[in-house]
Amino acid sequence: MLGMSVSTGHGLSGPIYRVEQVPEHFQEHFILRGYRHPKSSVTQCLLSVFDPTNETLNVWTHFLPAWYFVWVLYYLSGSTDFLNDQYTWPLFCYLLVCCAFPLASAVAHLFNVLSDRARHVCFFLDYSALALFSFGVAVTYRAYCFPAGLLREGSPFAWYRDNYVFVAAFNAMLCTFCSCQTRFMKPSPFRKAMRLGSFAFPYLYDSVPIVYRLLHSTPEDSSSLTAHYFFTRQFFLSFLAAFLYASHLPERLVPGIFDIVGHSHQLFHVASIMAVWDQLQAVLADFEERREFVQKHWQFELAKNSILFVLVVFWINLFIVAYFTIKLFQLKHKLKSS
Numbered sequence: 149m150l151g152m153s154v155s156t157g158h159g160l161s162g163p164i165y166r167v168e169q170v171p172e173h174f175q176e177h178f179i180l181r182g183y184r185h186p187k188s189s190v191t192q193c194l195l196s197v198f199d200p201t202n203e204t205l206n207v208w209t210h211f212l213p214a215w216y217f218v219w220v221l222y223y224l225s226g227s228t229d230f231l232n233d234q235y236t237w238p239l240f241c242y243l244l245v246c247c248a249f250p251l252a253s254a255v256a257h258l259f260n261v262l263s264d265r266a267r268h269v270c271f272f273l274d275y276s277a278l279a280l281f282s283f284g285v286a287v288t289y290r291a292y293c294f295p296a297g298l299l300r301e302g303s304p305f306a307w308y309r310d311n312y313v314f315v316a317a318f319n320a321m322l323c324t325f326c327s328c329q330t331r332f333m334k335p336s337p338f339r340k341a342m343r344l345g346s347f348a349f350p351y352l353y354d355s356v357p358i359v360y361r362l363l364h365s366t367p368e369d370s371s372s373l374t375a376h377y378f379f380t381r382q383f384f385l386s387f388l389a390a391f392l393y394a395s396h397l398p399e400r401l402v403p404g405i406f407d408i409v410g411h412s413h414q415l416f417h418v419a420s421i422m423a424v425w426d427q428l429q430a431v432l433a434d435f436e437e438r439r440e441f442v443q444k445h446w447q448f449e450l451a452k453n454s455i456l457f458v459l460v461v462f463w464i465n466l467f468i469v470a471y472f473t474i475k476l477f478q479l480k481h482k483l484k485s486s
């Protein structure tokens with residue numbers, strides 16, 4: 149391993165390696181070239197964003213959208229009173245998590261070759277940001293997008309409606325725990341399914357009210373056909389993203405061709421960001437058009453406390469990441485001393 153004096157190319161950050169030259173746990177399925185040194189320096193990691201490696205576009209496809217969402221937040225703050233109007237606070241939370249999860253992902257993809265431990269910690273943070281995003285989505289769906297059928301008094305789904313956000317918070321923490329746990333498991337279809345399931349379950353849970361709304365639309369719901377259109381597109385793109393993540397297509401068919409440009413993880417990033425963009429358009433349409441209707445059915449405290457809830461989930465997720473980081477260090481220590 150690491151006959152690393154013989155590299156397959158050279159970039160600004162240093163030599164670039166083939167799959168058989170890097171440790172097994174750094175290898176990606178069906179990706180043959182474009183690996184960075186598994187013990188790169190911070191400077192090498194930063195310079196590698198200009199090199200033709202298999203991570204370069206993984207970084208850019210989330211780094212640029214993160215700044216796009218920062219710009220959206222800035223742009224909306226010109227016409228939206230985020231400071232004084234409580235109606236806007238769930239939207240503010242949602243925009244924050246829209247900025248945070250692609251940024252965390254870009255950082256994870258950039259620095260995961262600092263060391264073995266750093267690789268794990270980077271992805272712990274990536275998973276926890278994704279889980280936090282799922283919670284931000286639940287807060288904003290509950291605030292602006294719930295279907296009239298679930299909001300009305302006497303709805304048979306009152307328990308679900310009233311506890312939707314709390315269950316989503318639990319899901320977000322469980323998702324972080326399970327996805328981090330998969331990094332301690334040996335590669336297997338079960339590990340892959342558990343990791344994908346950890347992200348799919350909160351997404352599916354969050355989406356139930358939207359699916360219900362699309363299937364049982366009432367006049368109050370269909371006031372925003374724009375929202376329905378973007379929600380439908382968002383579902384299509386999300387399933388496409390999950391399919392790309394799970395299938396390793398197209399590189400599975402012709403290994404070596406898509407190593408630098410066009411492999412499944414890059415396409416997964418692009419599809420998932422397009423899905424979030426569609427979701428944002430739908431949320432903004434509801435935010436504009438349903439104010440009068442949804443505010444009548446708000447759990448006022450919930451909306452008022454939305455920022456607090458997001459912060460609580462953020463900190464608990466960070467504790468989970470800290471727990472797994474300590475576990476990682478203890479494991480390495482044990483292996484060394486045995």
Ligand SMILES: [Zn+2]
Pocket residue numbers: 206253257413417
């Ligand atoms: Zn990624």
